[in-house]
Amino acid sequence: MSEEFTVLKHEVIYTGRVFRVERDEVRHRTGYRSVRECVVHDGGAVICPVFSNGDILLIRQYRYPVDRHILEFPAGKLQQDEPPAECATRELEEETGYRATRLIGLGSMYTTPGYSSEVLYLFAACELEAGKQNLESGEESITTIRVPFPEAEEMVKDGRIMDGKTIAALYRAKLLPEIAGRQR
Secondary structure (H helix, E strand, O other), X not given: OOOOEEEEXXXXXXXXXXXXXXXXXXXXXXXXXXXXXXXEEOOEEEEEEEOOOOOEEEEEEEEHHHOEXXXXXXXXXXXOOOOHHHHHHHHHHHHHOOEEEEEEEEEEEEOOOOOEOOXXXXXXXXXXXXXXOOOOOOOOOOEEEEEOHHHHHHHHHOOOOOOHHHHHHHHHHHOOHHHHOXXX
């Protein structure tokens, strides 16, 4: 697996629709033995939609694991062999109805590297054109909320936005000169 560990035993514990769980018995290069459990995930794309005046678009979506509606950016899981930019384009339109003339890569991030392989690719969507939402089954409760960029930052500060991928994409987008100049 790496220079750090030798895998002594590997097993797939669970395979689901979104991820699989693997369990490895490993020996560290120093001789220490342990068990590592990992959630293996194909990754996804997160989109920070930015309007020409600097407003951003959030979605409000019910999330079953936390049993509440949360504010977040549109995002979705990569399909097999799908380039992240294509995933971002698809998810933006599905969840918000908007299309972006410009999609700017904001880098990538690990969501929880202590137990998951998931990598999220972050994008800013600019020059937005309105269209029609094309929600997937189970996403019918998604609504969109347009807010000024500084208000989104306040929402992070006061806990109205708690989603890590949204916070990361918001602040990565803020670093872009073309977006930083639009913030009011």
